[in-house]
Amino acid sequence: MAKVTFIGAGSLGFARRLIIDVLNCPAMRDTHFCLMDVDPKRLDYTRRIGERIIREQKMPAKVTATTDRREALRDADFVVIMLLAHGVEPIEAEYRIPLKHGIDQCVGDTLGPGGVFRFLRTAPMILDVCRDVMDVAKPNCWVLNYTNPMSMLTWAAYRGCPGIKFVGLCHSVQGTTEMLAKAIDVPYEDVRYWVGGINHQAWVLQFRHKDGTDLYPRLKEALPKSPRNKPGIADGEMVRIMMMQHLGYFVTESSGHNSEYNPWFRKRSDLIEKYTGPDFAGESGFIARAYGKDREGWEKGLEDQVNQADPIDFVRSHEYGSGIINAIWTDAPFRIYGNVRNDGLITSLPEGCCVEVPCLVDGHGVNPCFVGELPPQCAALNRMNVSEHELAVAAFFEHSRERLYQSLYYDPLTAAKLSLPEIRAMADEMIAVETQHGWLPPLR
Known part of the structure; x- marks a missing residue:
């Protein structure tokens, strides 16, 4: 029985998804999920829904819950970090104050004023988790981090805890490549891609059909013309399409995110109006407002999820976490894109920084692949x-x-x-x- 510890398990939607994902792996159906959060009420919601999933699927897995981080990490085989440092209040300040000074952010969790301050207040917690992992978890324990800002936190983890087995995870590579396949009506399973760069700004360096045909010419032809017949693709992706047209390659993560990571799209109101749209397409303060929804309505939503009449949908997502856990536990190879230390993996980026590259996962752990020089x-x-x-x-x-x-x-x-x-x-x-x-x- 593997012990998988969730740090920040009060993030119900994400914790629920990962429990379902792990239990979809036949070898992991007796997993011990140990849930940890500083908020007992949120933690209890996740515990109850985890127990319900196990009960409905009639599996031998178990769920325990604690507010004691060190106890949760004791003898863990895998640790999944999904924490939000200091709750939602700082997010509003990290949007409002920069906006007052002229910096308009959509998300603000990766770069810029929002990303840097989010990093500074989150890094102490990440390093505390890493130190406890090295002290009380199993010797081969792997830490899977989903908390942003991914690149800075991963860099800090490697610097602050040498020897830690740590990988940063995001869904932007698989989400972007699936979107691109849809844009040109190619089945996703028929696409082969090679991506490298940094988190939220990795480049789709190759995008081919399984027969070897380069699909980039079709992308460059189809994407700028697709707003009318492909809603949700080009309608919300003007930033990334423009970057592809001028830089030659499509970049991972949404246009709202990417509009913040360069000097081109958010420095004037007319540019924001022209290139961005609602929600993750670049709406000003989108994440601050999303986190700021009324607590009463949020709690009712959690209660509804726990008590819904219909069985919980037991479908595996495209998140990498469960595949990593299963691959390391069973030595069954699995390919991911992970955020790791740049030990010569991308030669045109500084040694020691955090890069996002292909990785092969097996019983030896997460093994990053060499990408070489970027364009x-x-x-x-x-x-x-x-x-x-x-x-x-x-x-x-x-x-x-x-x-x-x-x-x-x-x-x-x-x-x-x-x-x-x-x-x-x-x-x-x-x-x-x-x-x-x-x-x-x-x-x-």
């Missing part, structure tokens, strides 16, 4: 982001206010809008608010 125009944009990652990680480990300023000086969107003194003033206001609430670690 220079793609590497150039990645390096802009990696410079920000590097300085933010340095700010955390050095407790340095100056490094924090410097990370934002090199943020593409922030630098396109603000002068150096203006960036510093925005950061000072964010530091003051987040320090007052106890969200940030000390900065000197």
Whole structure:
């Protein structure tokens, strides 16, 4: 029986999905799911729904729940991190204050003011988990992180806990490639792709039919013409289509996300209106509003999920987590895209940074694949982001206010809008608010 510990298990939707995914693997049907969250009420919802899934599927798995992180990690074989540091309140501040200074964010969880401050308040918790894993979990325990900002947190985990078995996971590669296959009416199972770069900004370097035919010419022909007959593809993907037309390659993650990671799409209101749309297509403050929905309605939704009359849909998702767990446990090979330390994997990006590359998973763990050089125009944009990652990680480990300023000086969107003194003033206001609430670690 494998022990799989969820840290941040109060994230009911995600925890429920992963429980279902793992139990869909025949070898994992006796898994012990140990759920941990600091919020007992949310934790209880997840425990109840986990027990219901097991009961409905008549499986020998079990669910336990605790608010004690160290106890949850004791003797764990796998740890899945899905935590939200300090709840939803900081997210609103990390949208509102930059907006006041002219920085308009859609999501703000990966880069820019929102991403950097989210990293600084989340990294202490991630490192606490990693240290406990190395202390009390099984020697071969793997940590699977789903918490953003992925690149900065993964970099911090490797730097702060040398030897940790840690991989950052996202669904943007499989989600993007599936969307592209749909755009040109090719069955997804007939597509072969090769992707490399950084999280939320990895490049679809090859996109081929299984017979070897290059499908990129069809993509470049079809995508700009598809808003009318392919709603949900080009309607919400103007940013990524424009990037493909000018840079030659399609990039992973939504247009709303990607509109924040460069200097081109959010620096003027007319550009925002032209290139972005509702929700993840680039709507201003979308995530802040999504997290800010009324708690009473949210709790009713959880109660409804736990008590719904119909059986819970037992269908496996495309998230990589269950496949990794099954592959390591059974030594059955499985291919993923993971966020790992760049030990010569992408030669045109700095050594030691976090990169997203193909990985083969088996009983030996997560084994990253060599990608080599990226197209220079793609590497150039990645390096802009990696410079920000590097300085933010340095700010955390050095407790340095100056490094924090410097990370934002090199943020593409922030630098396109603000002068150096203006960036510093925005950061000072964010530091003051987040320090007052106890969200940030000390900065000197």
